[in-house]
Amino acid sequence: xxxxxxxxxxxxxxxxxxxxxxxxxxxxxxxxxxxxxxxxxxxxxxxxxxxxxxxxxxxxxxxxxxxxxxxxxxxxxxxxxxxxxxxxxxxxxxxxxxxxxxxxxxxxxxxxxxxxxxxxxxxxxxxxxxxxxxxxxxxxxxxx
Numbered sequence: 001x002x003x004x005x006x007x008x009x010x011x012x013x014x015x016x017x018x019x020x021x022x023x024x025x026x027x028x029x030x031x032x033x034x035x036x037x038x039x040x041x042x043x044x045x046x047x048x049x050x051x052x053x054x055x056x057x058x059x060x061x062x063x064x065x066x067x068x069x070x071x072x073x074x075x076x077x078x079x080x081x082x083x084x085x086x087x088x089x090x091x092x093x094x095x096x097x098x099x100x101x102x103x104x105x106x107x108x109x110x111x112x113x114x115x116x117x118x119x120x121x122x123x124x125x126x127x128x129x130x131x132x133x134x135x136x137x138x139x140x141x142x143x144x
Contacts, residue, residue, distance in 0.1 A: 021045040027081040035089040041081035044093040049074030
């Protein structure tokens, strides 16, 4: 089954339709004659490691982040059988694949370490002094 065109993941990255493989099969679960006779479940496969549109760094990042979802050959598979229509399942599988790749390629902003403000440090020490004084007043007095 031929995919319906290139898949835009983010502004600088589009997966060509030639790299995507769409396989339809019968959906599981209840549904009677419709489910038993039509192939509405869609599997969308994309070989991450052999992709021509990814840089080596991007391939490594995807392989690391999606290790649990990749096959031994580096194929990422997304399945969808939510809808009764094969077209809608194919569209949703494409959206899921794009979201998965987008999230995996995202690099988080590095955290800049900050210092605790002087006023906050002093307020914490003052609270400790007050609490220590309260506990000191609770002690039993010695009869010296």
